[in-house]
Amino acid sequence: MIDTALKKRFESYLSGLNFDKEPANLYEPIKYTLGNAGKRIRPLLVLWSAKTFGVEIEQALPAAASIEIFHNFTLLHDDIMDNAPLRRGKPTVYKKWGENIAILSGDTMLVWAYKMLEDYDGTVYKKLNSLLSKTAIEVCEGQQMDMDFETRDNVSIKEYIEMIRLKTAVLLGAALQFGGIIANADEQDLENISDFGIKLGLAFQIQDDYLDTFGDKDTFGKRIGGDILDRKKTFLYLTALQEASPSDKTGLQTLFHSGNIPDEQLIAQTIDFYKKYNVDKIAQNQMETFTREALQSLDKTTLSADKKTFWQDFAKNLMLRKS
Amino acid sequence: MIDTALKKRFESYLSGLNFDKEPANLYEPIKYTLGNAGKRIRPLLVLWSAKTFGVEIEQALPAAASIEIFHNFTLLHDDIMDNAPLRRGKPTVYKKWGENIAILSGDTMLVWAYKMLEDYDGTVYKKLNSLLSKTAIEVCEGQQMDMDFETRDNVSIKEYIEMIRLKTAVLLGAALQFGGIIANADEQDLENISDFGIKLGLAFQIQDDYLDTFGDKDTFGKRIGGDILDRKKTFLYLTALQEASPSDKTGLQTLFHSGNIPDEQLIAQTIDFYKKYNVDKIAQNQMETFTREALQSLDKTTLSADKKTFWQDFAKNLMLRKS
Numbered sequence: 001m002i003d004t005a006l007k008k009r010f011e012s013y014l015s016g017l018n019f020d021k022e023p024a025n026l027y028e029p030i031k032y033t034l035g036n037a038g039k040r041i042r043p044l045l046v047l048w049s050a051k052t053f054g055v056e057i058e059q060a061l062p063a064a065a066s067i068e069i070f071h072n073f074t075l076l077h078d079d080i081m082d083n084a085p086l087r088r089g090k091p092t093v094y095k096k097w098g099e100n101i102a103i104l105s106g107d108t109m110l111v112w113a114y115k116m117l118e119d120y121d122g123t124v125y126k127k128l129n130s131l132l133s134k135t136a137i138e139v140c141e142g143q144q145m146d147m148d149f150e151t152r153d154n155v156s157i158k159e160y161i162e163m164i165r166l167k168t169a170v171l172l173g174a175a176l177q178f179g180g181i182i183a184n185a186d187e188q189d190l191e192n193i194s195d196f197g198i199k200l201g202l203a204f205q206i207q208d209d210y211l212d213t214f215g216d217k218d219t220f221g222k223r224i225g226g227d228i229l230d231r232k233k234t235f236l237y238l239t240a241l242q243e244a245s246p247s248d249k250t251g252l253q254t255l256f257h258s259g260n261i262p263d264e265q266l267i268a269q270t271i272d273f274y275k276k277y278n279v280d281k282i283a284q285n286q287m288e289t290f291t292r293e294a295l296q297s298l299d300k301t302t303l304s305a306d307k308k309t310f311w312q313d314f315a316k317n318l319m320l321r322k323s
Numbered sequence: 324m325i326d327t328a329l330k331k332r333f334e335s336y337l338s339g340l341n342f343d344k345e346p347a348n349l350y351e352p353i354k355y356t357l358g359n360a361g362k363r364i365r366p367l368l369v370l371w372s373a374k375t376f377g378v379e380i381e382q383a384l385p386a387a388a389s390i391e392i393f394h395n396f397t398l399l400h401d402d403i404m405d406n407a408p409l410r411r412g413k414p415t416v417y418k419k420w421g422e423n424i425a426i427l428s429g430d431t432m433l434v435w436a437y438k439m440l441e442d443y444d445g446t447v448y449k450k451l452n453s454l455l456s457k458t459a460i461e462v463c464e465g466q467q468m469d470m471d472f473e474t475r476d477n478v479s480i481k482e483y484i485e486m487i488r489l490k491t492a493v494l495l496g497a498a499l500q501f502g503g504i505i506a507n508a509d510e511q512d513l514e515n516i517s518d519f520g521i522k523l524g525l526a527f528q529i530q531d532d533y534l535d536t537f538g539d540k541d542t543f544g545k546r547i548g549g550d551i552l553d554r555k556k557t558f559l560y561l562t563a564l565q566e567a568s569p570s571d572k573t574g575l576q577t578l579f580h581s582g583n584i585p586d587e588q589l590i591a592q593t594i595d596f597y598k599k600y601n602v603d604k605i606a607q608n609q610m611e612t613f614t615r616e617a618l619q620s621l622d623k624t625t626l627s628a629d630k631k632t633f634w635q636d637f638a639k640n641l642m643l644r645k646s
Binding site: 025148 | 346464
């Protein structure tokens, strides 16, 4: 799925940005964060989108970097909020440099996400900036909802979907719009390609929840059942609560709040509840529904048939992942 | 000095911005922060600058709000880094809502500082955005330098001036430029009015250090000697270290690091060192030098004589303050 040559081009562009600046305590964490590459899925979405809407990817590199720097800013601050020790196998900035530096270098990255857009002009510049602000606010709202959910016992599926839409999905939609904006795509195309990204993001996030519990331990890469052990209010857990009989609902909630139960037992008993109420099937259905809606939005764009095929393949590959 | 009617107009504009949004845990801290009004000096600089460069203040209100929201974002995050319990007599967001919410609502405010600029278009929009980014990065750099200084024993006066330039002064310069940009002032005027603000900011910050130790306790409003008790590396302390004989330098450093000395004794002995080396006079001279340089930059602008008089009076009143 990942275009290796394009990813390499992006890496080379990103590492060409000059963060060898003073004070070192501010810029070292930024270089460290940006150098710890993930799949770079968001910047690749910007570049592919620019290409399918008809401009050279070189023109879209600053916007792709903006999205990636923004995304890494959110990870940096989220890691403080979650007390996360590791990110992609390496110590988080918060663990390595302390919280104050993590706050401040994160702030600086957010500003750099805007600064990258200065390569553009006129209405393209304004559209990119406004979309970045709109999206950034939504991502912050999603993160706050996620934090609020931790102490709430009555989270609905609808609220959960809204949370993952804001926290994760809108940024994928914005990445796709970024490419379209640079190519001067019309408003209707921007809206449809954005919706394609958002719906795919929702499907992806529910798949994340699904694989964490029902994935194949040989291909998943992480321990199966991690979300259960972390007592995360996932799509699976919330669906089970919604579907269960009153006594099973109480049983699952009691299990969820129990402190001294062995890990394997907690996982097995939770999965029993999930299976009893077909939570795995419901999650798969929901993923399929969102993927279908994504493809419907894609179909509404004015992109040519071969461009649509490219994105259809992308969506299918994304949903076939095992990890 | 403060134009009460104009401040009122700004307050009414600011409170008209709709932050009654969900999730409440994200937006309540923003309303709380923006409602806890200080002198509103930075937005007033934007409005006065717009006026002296020839546009109606109504046009400059969104830019004034942008600067004020940005400034309050920095306070919100700084309060976490400084573990500050109080801000303008009220509990800080960090104390009231906890650190995670303080990080996230601060992030959201930074985005809103950009969002406010969407009221403008074309080159004005791009100039305002670029200047906000440039200034924001400088403010972060200044804050990092300030944090670095805490654990360094060899901070030079030059480094200290650079730190306060970045952390405090450039934002005053940016506020003045904001007004000029909206009025389509030419580049030379923007540079000169910015330098007027920066130099005045430097004078103001050194005056802050001066008043904290040599101010009149009846008019100062805070406890005299607070910086000494906090072991802050102020302009006074760093100047004393620079001027003192080797033995007095060691004596002052030992005093500065001593843990169990009564407050009044620590303050009195530090002031003895300061007076022995004329630190109070040196600080006053430095304030006067920066103020003079500020007025020279003002004079280079193409503003009319009465507009220049307005800013000269502003500068004089600022430097006559007792608190």
